[in-house]
Amino acid sequence: MKNSIKSKILFVLALLFGLMFINAGLNKFLNYMPMPEKLPEKMLKAMTAFMEIGWLLPLVGLAEIVGGLLIIVPKTRALGALIIFPIMFGITLTDIFQDRSGLPIAFVLWAILIWIMVENRKKYLALLG
Template identity: 70%
Template sequence: MKNKITFLLSLLFGIMFINAGLNKFFNYMPVPDDLPGKMLKVMTAMMEIGWLIPLVAVAEILGGILIIIPKTRALGALIIFPVMVGIILMNTLIDTGGLPIALAFSAVLLWIIYDNRAKFLAVVRG
């Protein structure tokens, strides 16, 4: 039962990140009209750095795909982790509107990391 729940959470988590990454390339989801001024400034600044948005998009797509596959889930979690830290910081410091969702996805990511702790410990122990 635990494996099925973990797979379902990983699947939803991975699809969400794949979707977010693809949106950065194809812009198929509209930007909300009520986006706060601070968030708009941050997003504009990130777009000014030409390589940053594509880098985040590739990390989201690759990490999302790897998280869906059970054998590569730990690697996907490592790739997504810095992106998730950025999401939490943006939703904590700039605009708190998306914080509940960000915290929920952070909890899923932390569960995935905890569930794969044996793989991480093997790397640390050498």
């Protein structure tokens, strides 16, 4: 019973996590979410630089979509977490150095991602040996 509740909570969190990344990835292609009006100047410069590198945002968007889809499915969740990990690292560094207002959300996302990775740790052991 206890394990069943834990797996249901993890599924819901992984579903929301995956959908959030799918949404972020789709937005990089379809631009349906408006940019915040009062973006700090450092963040605006960083976003402009990311857009100047023509291949970077589509690559990140594709990784977000694929990683988000894989995280939703329990069987492929471990692979999805590996794809999302470097994206989360980049998000966190951007939050630290450009605009710290996103850090609380990043910490919540890290907690979910780490839980997913801990639950799948046996699958990762094969990669190490």
